[in-house]
Structures are given as C-alpha cells and as structure tokens.
Amino acid sequence: MDRFWALLTHIHALAGPSTMLLYPLYASVVAIESTSKVDDEQWLAYWILYSFLTLVEMLLQPILEWIPIWYDVKLVFVAWLVLPQFRGAAFIYEKFVREKIIKKYGGAHFHKSPNSKGKNKFVDFVTPKKAS
Numbered sequence: 001m002d003r004f005w006a007l008l009t010h011i012h013a014l015a016g017p018s019t020m021l022l023y024p025l026y027a028s029v030v031a032i033e034s035t036s037k038v039d040d041e042q043w044l045a046y047w048i049l050y051s052f053l054t055l056v057e058m059l060l061q062p063i064l065e066w067i068p069i070w071y072d073v074k075l076v077f078v079a080w081l082v083l084p085q086f087r088g089a090a091f092i093y094e095k096f097v098r099e100k101i102i103k104k105y106g107g108a109h110f111h112k113s114p115n116s117k118g119k120n121k122f123v124d125f126v127t128p129k130k131a132s
Contacts, residue, residue, distance in 0.1 A: 015075060016075055019079050024047070024050070024082055027039070027043055028043040028046075045092070046082065
C-alpha cells in the first residue's frame with residue numbers, strides 16, 4: 001500500500017507541470033502552425049491568465065501556504081482553462097478581461113483603424129511606437 005501512495009504522490013507532482021506547462025506549450029506551438037484563429041485566442045488567453053495567476057500566487061504566497069488544498073484547487077482550475085472541451089481561458093478572457101479593457105479604454109480601441117494593416121486600435125495603443 002505504501003508503494004501505491006508513493007506512486008500517487010509522484011503522479012500528483014507531475015500533474016501540475018504537465019497540465020500547466022507541457023501541454024499548453026505543445027498546444028501553443030500547434031496553434032501557431034494552424035490557420036485557425038480560434039486556437040490562437042485560446043492559448044494567448046491561457047498564457048495571459050496563467051501569468052496573472054502566477055503573479056497573484058507570488059504576491060499571496062504567505063497566505064496560500066496556510067491553505068492545504070491550494071495546489072489542488074489551482075490544478076483543477078488550470079485544467080479547466082486548458083482542456084479543449086471547456087476552452088476556459090478563452091471564456092474568462094472574453095467575459096472578464098476583455099470587458100475590463102473595454103471599460104478602461106473604451107470600445108473604440110477594438111475597431112480596426114484604416115492604416116493599421118489588420119491590427120486594431122487597442123493593439124496600436126499598447127504597442128510601443130518605433131522611433132523614426
């Protein structure tokens with residue numbers, strides 16, 4: 001029985017990096033190589049949310065140490081973000097992050113400008129300008 005628990009512990013320890021990093025890295029490369037924009041949106045949204053989650057986790061580390069199931073909750077949440085059946089990252093970005101950006105910068109930034117060659121005004125706004 002001890003070997004069984006040891007095996008479960010190792011699987012649990014590998015589940016996080018596999019779910020949070022290895023599969024998303026692989027899927028991001030596949031998305032870049034595909035012609036579909038749907039998967040690009042999913043994985044860009046995932047990396048935005050994962051970066052934010054990591055930053056919050058770093059800031060709240062002293063508090064999170066006292067929550068024994070934090071790693072498990074994070075693992076389940078990230079699995080929901082990652083799994084293609086749910087497309088959780090795209091959902092959260094569309095429902096929450098995008099709304100905050102629209103409120104802060106106004107909806108006009110998301111409309112294409114005539115001389116942006118496919119980019120939108122928000123991208124032009126947040127992208128540093130090249131010096132002439």
